[in-house]
Amino acid sequence: MKFWLDKGIDGFRMDAFQFVSKDTTWPVFPPGYEKDIIRYYGMGPHLHDYLREMNKAVISKYDVMTVAEGAGSTLADAMSLVDPARHELNMAYHFEGMGVGNYDPDYSLPDFKKVYSKWDSAFAEKGWVSIFLGNHDQPRMLSHWGNDSTPFRAVSAKMLTTFIMTMRGTPYCYYGDELGMKNIRFDRIDDYRDLSTINKYRHIKSEGGDLKAFLEEQKRSARDNGRTPFQWDSTVNAGFTTGVPWIRINPDHTTVNAAMEEGDPRSVLNYFRALTRLRRAEPVLVYGKYTLLDKDNPAVYAYTRELNGKKILVLLNFKSRAATANTGVDLRNASVLLGNYPDPATDGSLRPYEAVILQLH
Numbered sequence: 001m002k003f004w005l006d007k008g009i010d011g012f013r014m015d016a017f018q019f020v021s022k023d024t025t026w027p028v029f030p031p032g033y034e035k036d037i038i039r040y041y042g043m044g045p046h047l048h049d050y051l052r053e054m055n056k057a058v059i060s061k062y063d064v065m066t067v068a069e070g071a072g073s074t075l076a077d078a079m080s081l082v083d084p085a086r087h088e089l090n091m092a093y094h095f096e097g098m099g100v101g102n103y104d105p106d107y108s109l110p111d112f113k114k115v116y117s118k119w120d121s122a123f124a125e126k127g128w129v130s131i132f133l134g135n136h137d138q139p140r141m142l143s144h145w146g147n148d149s150t151p152f153r154a155v156s157a158k159m160l161t162t163f164i165m166t167m168r169g170t171p172y173c174y175y176g177d178e179l180g181m182k183n184i185r186f187d188r189i190d191d192y193r194d195l196s197t198i199n200k201y202r203h204i205k206s207e208g209g210d211l212k213a214f215l216e217e218q219k220r221s222a223r224d225n226g227r228t229p230f231q232w233d234s235t236v237n238a239g240f241t242t243g244v245p246w247i248r249i250n251p252d253h254t255t256v257n258a259a260m261e262e263g264d265p266r267s268v269l270n271y272f273r274a275l276t277r278l279r280r281a282e283p284v285l286v287y288g289k290y291t292l293l294d295k296d297n298p299a300v301y302a303y304t305r306e307l308n309g310k311k312i313l314v315l316l317n318f319k320s321r322a323a324t325a326n327t328g329v330d331l332r333n334a335s336v337l338l339g340n341y342p343d344p345a346t347d348g349s350l351r352p353y354e355a356v357i358l359q360l361h
Contacts, residue, residue: 001058011065014089018070018077021047043072048080051088060087067091067130075122082127091170093130094119098138109298109318117292120168124289131164132172139225140183141174147320147353148182153256155353158271158340159316162355165275166305166314168290173272176230179261180268183225184250189215193247194224233259271340278338278357284310299323300350304360311360312337317350324349334358 001012021044033040059066071078071094078092096119100112116131123129134141142148146156157180164171186192189201189211197218204214219225224247231253232239238253250256261267279285288307294300299319305312313334317323325348336344339356346358 001054005058005062005064009064011067011090013067013069013093015069017068018042018047018072018081019044021045021050038070038073042070043077048086048088051081052086055087055089059089065090067093069093071095075118078129079122079127082129084126091128091130092123093132093172097133109301110296112318113292113295113301116167117290117295120290123169129169130172131167131169132174133160133164134174134177134226135172136174136226137223138174139221139223140181141177142180143183143220143225145318148180152320152353153180153182154266154268155340157268159318159353159355161268161272161275162314162338162340162357163301163316165272165279166285166312166357168286168288168305171279174226176226176228178269178272179231179256179258181228181231181250181256182252183219184228184248185219186222186224186248187215191248192218192222192224194222194227197222197224231257233257266342274338282310282312282337283307284312288312293327293329294325297323297326300325302327304329313358313360315345315348315350315354315356315358317352317354320352322349322351329360331358331360333361335361 018038019041023044029040066089068081068089068091071081071092078094080086081089082092097112097115100107100115119129133145138144141160142153142157146160147153157177161173161177164173189198192198201211201214204211228247228250229238229240229245231250234254234257237245238249238257240249258269261269264270284305284307288305291304291306293302293304299317299321300323301316301318302325303314305314313327313329315325327348331347334346335358336346337357337359339345339354341351341354344356345351345354350356
């Protein structure tokens, strides 16, 4: 760790660190234990000893960030890893939000809101958490939570990015999500590179299962959907390589790529940049108190952020139809800070996948 820190890196993301401490009495686990690996293998007996040693010997001597990839089985586990008083790690990276709807396009938005509100509440007074909707082990954010069809691709990608950048916690943007990249949806098993998908396919085949149904499901949930190369431009292989790429390039790179979005002021990329500037300029979006509004609304995620007398309202329509936010907030004097439509709504009436950030006066 010192070797890399002395070279100037900014910190560590500790992959699966909750499993590094083993119970060396090797107890016999009950049948079915493999369905709850974290409970039986995670948060081992000496995990915190190791972390405190690491902090004392290395981390505390550098101005760096440490991320606990994995947060244990409970909110208490997560807090135990990042409570400042314990002098261990800085930030928890939880996965509960990824399981909402099990990649079902008809997932329940109230369930989604419940998960993120619960995690915010657990870290309201101390500790720190991450906010993300995509990573290398997930399908594309846009295809999972939004709508990657041509009419809605850009506006729903912007809406999802608005969520990430206006919640309390550190936002993580997975490469390509700032462009609105989507699932590639391979038709053939030969196109996949992820051993998880390949091994599942072989298992189903050996048991005479429905391979066609499996491949259809992988179009929505396979990890390789999020691993196709970054789309730099519209040239061969999206400008990623002049050789043979390790995995196929998404054919939509001719219309969705960084070069084209650079020059389009209304692109997903430039909206991402505008959000980044806004978050940097408004500490309320980083540290402000989060309050969920209209919690049972099946289409709209609405919440306020509040700090030092400043109050901001965020309205997000997660559906492909118009919807109304019933927040009970007086919007007559609200001013628009940013929206993903050219003429953002100011009355709570939202168009498909509309996102609007309002300052309340």
